[in-house]
Amino acid sequence: xxxxKNTVQxxxxxxxxxxxxxxxxxxxxxxxxxxxxxxxxxxNSADALEKFRHQSIMEQEVFDSQVPLEITIDxxxxxxxxxxxxxxxxxxxxxxxxxLGTIAHSGSKTFFTKLNEKERQDVNLxxxxxxxxxxxxMVADKVRVKSRSYRMDDMGHEWVSDGAGTYTIxxxxxxxxxxxxxxxxxxxxxxxxxxxxIKRIIKQYSNFVPxxxxxxxxxxxxxxxxxxxxxNEIKDEEYTDFYKFIGNAMDEPLAKLHFSAxxxxxxxxxLFVPKDNxxxxxxxxxxxxxxxxxxxxxxxQHSKTILPEWLRFLKGVIDSEDxxxxxxxQALQDNSLVAKINKVVTKRFLKHLGELxxxxxxxxxxxxxxFGVFLKEGVxxxxxxxxxxxxxxxxxxxxxxxxxxxxxxxxxxxxxxxxNDIYYINGPSREAIENGPYLEAFRKRNIExxxxxxxxxxxxxxxxxxxxxxxxxxxxxxxxELPETEAAKEAAKEETPKExxxxxxxxxxxKWMKEALGERVKEVVASKRLTDSPAIVxxxxxxxTASMERLMRASGQDGLQPFGAKxxxxxTGHELIKGLAGLKEKDEALAKSVxxxxxxxxxxxxxxxVEPRTMVERTYKILSRLVQNQS
Ligand code: ADP
Numbered sequence: 001x002x003x004x005k006n007t008v009q010x011x012x013x014x015x016x017x018x019x020x021x022x023x024x025x026x027x028x029x030x031x032x033x034x035x036x037x038x039x040x041x042x043x044n045s046a047d048a049l050e051k052f053r054h055q056s057i058m059e060q061e062v063f064d065s066q067v068p069l070e071i072t073i074d075x076x077x078x079x080x081x082x083x084x085x086x087x088x089x090x091x092x093x094x095x096x097x098x099x100l101g102t103i104a105h106s107g108s109k110t111f112f113t114k115l116n117e118k119e120r121q122d123v124n125l126x127x128x129x130x131x132x133x134x135x136x137x138m139v140a141d142k143v144r145v146k147s148r149s150y151r152m153d154d155m156g157h158e159w160v161s162d163g164a165g166t167y168t169i170x171x172x173x174x175x176x177x178x179x180x181x182x183x184x185x186x187x188x189x190x191x192x193x194x195x196x197x198i199k200r201i202i203k204q205y206s207n208f209v210p211x212x213x214x215x216x217x218x219x220x221x222x223x224x225x226x227x228x229x230x231x232n233e234i235k236d237e238e239y240t241d242f243y244k245f246i247g248n249a250m251d252e253p254l255a256k257l258h259f260s261a262x263x264x265x266x267x268x269x270x271l272f273v274p275k276d277n278x279x280x281x282x283x284x285x286x287x288x289x290x291x292x293x294x295x296x297x298x299x300x301q302h303s304k305t306i307l308p309e310w311l312r313f314l315k316g317v318i319d320s321e322d323x324x325x326x327x328x329x330q331a332l333q334d335n336s337l338v339a340k341i342n343k344v345v346t347k348r349f350l351k352h353l354g355e356l357x358x359x360x361x362x363x364x365x366x367x368x369x370x371f372g373v374f375l376k377e378g379v380x381x382x383x384x385x386x387x388x389x390x391x392x393x394x395x396x397x398x399x400x401x402x403x404x405x406x407x408x409x410x411x412x413x414x415x416x417x418x419x420n421d422i423y424y425i426n427g428p429s430r431e432a433i434e435n436g437p438y439l440e441a442f443r444k445r446n447i448e449x450x451x452x453x454x455x456x457x458x459x460x461x462x463x464x465x466x467x468x469x470x471x472x473x474x475x476x477x478x479x480x481e482l483p484e485t486e487a488a489k490e491a492a493k494e495e496t497p498k499e500x501x502x503x504x505x506x507x508x509x510x511k512w513m514k515e516a517l518g519e520r521v522k523e524v525v526a527s528k529r530l531t532d533s534p535a536i537v538x539x540x541x542x543x544x545t546a547s548m549e550r551l552m553r554a555s556g557q558d559g560l561q562p563f564g565a566k567x568x569x570x571x572t573g574h575e576l577i578k579g580l581a582g583l584k585e586k587d588e589a590l591a592k593s594v595x596x597x598x599x600x601x602x603x604x605x606x607x608x609x610v611e612p613r614t615m616v617e618r619t620y621k622i623l624s625r626l627v628q629n630q631s
Pocket of ligand 1: 045086088090099100131132133134178
């Protein structure tokens with residue numbers, strides 16, 4: 001026997017470790033919704049047919065070029081088998097090994113090793129990550145795959161496995177192009193050899209497969225492209241069924257957009273927003289869910305080019321007659337037409353979200369809570385849509401009730417006449433912000449402050465930079481000049497002014513404090529904004545806010561670009577600060593410890609890390625002195 005791989009008669013191989021794990025889950029944990037195995041196999045066949053159709057447009061010679069593109073299901077109740085045959089692209093020996101013996105998608109790999117017992121039974125979740133081909137083992141004791149590639153030089157192979165750790169591959173000459181999957185059904189899965197059962201499942205899950213699915217020569221599915229039909233002819237259930245089909249979903253979509261345009265480009269788009277954000281459920285980055293078609297022919301499944309990356313949570317179809325049918329994937333990436341379609345659909349979708357927010361505010365809030373993070377990513381990564389995205393942002397603020405959200409437009413409407421800028425402040429929670437020192441100056445002036453509770457919010461705000469021509473400013477900037485609002489004037493009248501230190505004394509105190517803190521601060525200044533708290537740290541450069549700094553530190557970016565020191569603002573009307581001047585004369589070492597502690601407290605209130613060990617030692621030192629003085 002020659003060592004040439006293709007001529008090796010038969011060889012037995014081990015599944016990759018992750019596949020074994022997945023097979024174990026499929027065989028032992030997926031008890032419910034066994035029906036989905038058929039959907040998975042049919043959808044693989046449909047993909048293979050789409051791939052073939054595309055290849056046959058691109059290539060000169062393909063094997064069996066005259067065979068019709070279809071899926072056939074054969075049932076044998078006596079032998080207890082079910083066979084799914086497609087005339088798609090097929091697989092050669094290497095492809096059989098790579099595709100059915102390993103899991104390529106690295107996300108799915110980790111996902112399947114991390115799944116816990118409860119999640120294993122969540123079909124909706126499993127559907128998203130696709131057990132795919134391996135779903136066959138939910139119902140079969142043994143699976144045979146006979147396949148022959150569309151390439152002229154292939155010869156046909158058979159892959160066999162009982163799912164228990166190994167598979168065998170052997171030559172199988174004389175077969176037609178495409179793939180047959182033969183399931184030797186488990187005793188308790190007998191019903192899947194029954195014609196009625198299979199027809200019902202096809203109708204339920206695979207009705208929109210764009211190729212005929214035949215059982216006993218009868219096509220069972222409605223082969224049509226829903227997106228090409230006119231909106232008012234389509235029933236809600238049809239949309240939902242179609243969504244379930246293309247989104248591999250079991251539930252209903254949260255929102256949808258179906259639109260068509262004729263000029264300047266001919267575009268038909270049907271987009272769905274799902275209910276769940278699977279990116280937060282363990283898979284890491286999800287693949288895009290919108291596929292690109294030209295006159296109902298699939299050009300690129302789950303296209304990375306037809307929409308911006310930050311819209312990867314959408315599911316659906318975009319079809320444009322203007323695209324050349326035989327365009328290759330590479331050519332798609334720098335095709336200017338594709339870029340134009342991308343822009344038109346993105347704008348239209350964002351407009352649709354704006355309308356949704358008006359007409360169905362509750363649905364929009366739900367959408368925002370689940371997918372807002374993608375829109376923020378859009379603000380950060382895509383300059384082109386900043387204005388549209390700015391209108392879609394939602395936040396809690398000092399004027400909303402807890403858990404309620406406001407738009408920036410609503411914020412602007414509430415602004416007092418004297419206010420020109422929009423303010424925001426980050427913090428780990430609403431309570432932390434409300435009890436922290438940053439709001440003081442704003443409360444007094446009746447100025448609303450947006451709460452940026454999500455770590456990426458401040459990046460979004462600083463990229464957005466302006467909204468409705470108003471600057472977006474973080475309330476922890478050192479250079480804030482707050483307007484004298486009516487409310488501020490009223491408050492000033494009622495307050496008995498606090499006795500502040502004389503400028504000279506305050507200057508010498510802040511100078512000494514700066515010396516005491518050294519490089520830890522850039523400057524120590526007397527604060528104009530504080531009323532109740534003794535001190536606050538602010539950003540001298542007005543760019544990197546505390547939450548941005550936290551996030552960058554967490555992702556290890558501080559090594560690349562060290563963060564500048566903060567400014568410490570002190571309230572020279574506060575007893576603690578006033579007392580410090582006296583203490584410094586009596587016991588400079590103790591006064592220095594107090595200054596350090598004030599600084600650490602202010603850092604903590606800004607949500608920034610301090611070194612706990614030094615801090616604890618220092619507080620003990622201060623406390624000991626306090627106890628000694630009392631006894
Ligand atoms: P997925 O479909 O998510 O990639 P699967 O485990 O279902 O994962 O399939 C793995 C790969 O096997 C597919 O990507 C495809 O390349 C190949 N494959 C599966 N079924 C077929 C088929 N009927 N015809 C051709 N290739 C197939």
